Amino acid sequence: MKVMDKNLGLEEVQKLEGHTDRVWNVAWNPAADGVIASCSADKTVRIWEQSSLTRSWTCKAVLEGAHTRSSVSVLRGHESEVKSVSWNASGSLLATCGRDKSVWIWEIQPEEDDEFDTIAVLTGHSEDVKMVLWHPTMDVLFSCSYDNTIKIWCSEDEDGDYNCVQTLSELNNGHSSTVWSISFNAAGDKMVTCSDDLAVKIWKTDISRMQSGEGYVPWTHVCTLSGFHDRTIYSVHWSRDGVIASGAGDDTIQLFVDSDSDSVDGPSYKLLVKKEKAHEMDVNSVQWAPDKESRLLASASDDKMVKIWKLASEP
Amino acid sequence: MLELRTRDLVSRALLIKIQRTKTEEREKKMTLGLINANPVVQAKKEGLLRVVSEESVTVDDKLDRILITFTPTIQHCSMANIIGLCLRAKLKECLQLHYKVDIRVSPGSHADEVSVNKQLNDKERVVAALENPNLRQLVDECIYSDEI
Numbered sequence: 083m084k085v086m087d088k089n090l091g092l093e094e095v096q097k098l099e100g101h102t103d104r105v106w107n108v109a110w111n112p113a114a115d116g117v118i119a120s121c122s123a124d125k126t127v128r129i130w131e132q133s134s135l136t137r138s139w140t141c142k143a144v145l146e147g148a149h150t151r152s153s154v155s156v157l158r159g160h161e162s163e164v165k166s167v168s169w170n171a172s173g174s175l176l177a178t179c180g181r182d183k184s185v186w187i188w189e190i191q192p193e194e195d196d197e198f199d200t201i202a203v204l205t206g207h208s209e210d211v212k213m214v215l216w217h218p219t220m221d222v223l224f225s226c227s228y229d230n231t232i233k234i235w236c237s238e239d240e241d242g243d244y245n246c247v248q249t250l251s252e253l254n255n256g257h258s259s260t261v262w263s264i265s266f267n268a269a270g271d272k273m274v275t276c277s278d279d280l281a282v283k284i285w286k287t288d289i290s291r292m293q294s295g296e297g298y299v300p301w302t303h304v305c306t307l308s309g310f311h312d313r314t315i316y317s318v319h320w321s322r323d324g325v326i327a328s329g330a331g332d333d334t335i336q337l338f339v340d341s342d343s344d345s346v347d348g349p350s351y352k353l354l355v356k357k358e359k360a361h362e363m364d365v366n367s368v369q370w371a372p373d374k375e376s377r378l379l380a381s382a383s384d385d386k387m388v389k390i391w392k393l394a395s396e397p
Numbered sequence: 398m399l400e401l402r403t404r405d406l407v408s409r410a411l412l413i414k415i416q417r418t419k420t421e422e423r424e425k426k427m428t429l430g431l432i433n434a435n436p437v438v439q440a441k442k443e444g445l446l447r448v449v450s451e452e453s454v455t456v457d458d459k460l461d462r463i464l465i466t467f468t469p470t471i472q473h474c475s476m477a478n479i480i481g482l483c484l485r486a487k488l489k490e491c492l493q494l495h496y497k498v499d500i501r502v503s504p505g506s507h508a509d510e511v512s513v514n515k516q517l518n519d520k521e522r523v524v525a526a527l528e529n530p531n532l533r534q535l536v537d538e539c540i541y542s543d544e545i
Contacts, residue, residue, distance in 0.1 A: 123524070162525070163525060165521070181522075181525060210521075210522065212521075228515075228519065228522070259515070260515070260519060278515075278519070313497065331497065362495055363495060364497075364520075
C-alpha cells in the first residue's frame with residue numbers, strides 16, 4: 083500500500099493519563115486488538131484496553147512490584163538495569179540488554195516448567211546497550227548502544243554459539259553518537275535506526291540470500307535522514323504498511339516514507355508528517371499498532387502521558 | 398524580559414556549594430554509574446565553590462531551552478561528572494519541567510570534555526546515576542549543604 087496522499091496528518095485520538103512520572107515505553111499486544119502496555123519511572127506498568135463499544139481506552143491494570151501479579155520466572159544475570167527485552171519470532175528465545183554493556187540470550191525450556199536457560203552472554207559493546215531486537219523472521223539479534231554502534235549477532239556454527247558478525251559504526255556510515263532504537267520493515271530486508279546524533283538511518287540487506295542459507299549477508303547503509311529533529315531521537319518504529327515513525331527530545335513525532343522516486347542512487351525517503359508539540363516534553367517511544375488497517379500509533383513521553391494517534395487524511 | 402528572569406532563577410538555583418571535607422571522614426569508594434574512575438573526595442580545607450555564574454547560563458525562552466556551561470577548576474577534575482549531576486539534581490527541583498537543559502563543561506576546560514558532556518546529557522544515564530545510593534547521597538550533601 084503506497085502512502086502518498088499529501089493531506090495525511092497525525093490526529094490525536096486519545097490521551098491516556100495515569101502514570102505519575104515519565105513514561106519510557108509502550109508496546110501493543112500482538113495478539114489482542116487494542117491492548118497496550120506502558121512502563122514508567124513511577125515503577126509501574128499499566129495495561130490499557132480499548133472498549134469495543136465506545137472505542138476508547140481505559141486503564142485495566144496497574145502492575146506494581148510484587149503486589150499485583152505473581153511472577154512465573156525471574157531471570158537473574160545482569161549486573162545493572164536491564165533496558166530492553168525482545169522475543170524472537172518463534173518465542174523460544176529472549177534477548178535482554180543493559181547498562182552493564184552486555185547482551186544476554188535466554189532460551190525457554192518448556193520441558194522444565196518454562197524455565198529460562200542462559201545460552202549466551204555477549205560482550206562486545208564498550209558502553210551501555212540501549213536496545214536489543216530480534217530480526218522478524220530469522221534468529222539474528224541486533225543491539226544498539228551508547229558506544230554509537232549497532233551490533234549484529236548470530237549463531238553460525240553447529241555449537242550454537244552466538245558471535246558478533248557485524249558492527250555498524252561511524253566507519254561504515256553509521257551514527258556518530260548514542261544509538262537509541264532499531265526497527266525493521268515488515269519484509270525484514272530493511273532496518274531503521276535513530277540516534278543522539280539527530281539522524282535517522284536506513285539500512286538494507288539481501289534477505290533472500292540470507293534466508294537461502296548462504297551464511298551471513300552484511301547490512302549496508304541506504305540513506306540518512308537528518309535536519310528533521312533537533313534533539314536526540316529516542317525511538318523509531320516501522321509500520322507494516324511502510325511508514326516510519328520517530329519520536330524525539332524536540333517533543334515532535336515525525337513520519338517518513340519511501341519517496342518512491344527512481345533515483346540512480348537508490349531508494350530515498352521523505353517526510354510525510356511532522357507533528358509539532360505531540361507531547362509537552364520528550365517523546366521516548368513510538369509504536370505502531372501491529373495490524374495493517376488501523377494506522378494507530380502509540381507514543382510515550384516525559385510528560386507522563388501515553389497518546390494514541392491515527393494517521394488519516396486531514397479534512 | 399522573561400529570558401533574563403529565567404536566567405537569574407537558574408543561576409541562583411545553581412549556587413551549589415561543594416563542601417570539601419576531610420579525607421578520612423568522606424572517603425568513599427563508589428561504583429559510579431557515570432564514570433569509570435572512583436573519585437575520592439579529597440580536600441585540604443573546607444571551602445565553597447561557586448560553580449556557575451550568570452554568564453554561563455543561556456536561555457532560549459522561545460524554544461524553552463537552557464544551556465549551562467560550567468568550568469571545573471582543573472583539566473582532569475574528577476569532580477566534573479559529580480558537579481554536572483548536582484546541577485541536574487538541583488534544577489530538577491527548582492525549574493519548571495518543560496525546559497530542556499543541556500549541561501556542558503565550558504569548551505577547552507576539561508580533558509575529557511566530549512565524554513563528560515555526553516554523559517551529562519544522556520537522561521537515562523543521569524537517572525541511573527541518581528538512583529545509585531552512594532552517588533545520590535553525595536549529590537544531596539552537595540546541594541543541601543547550605544540549607545539551614
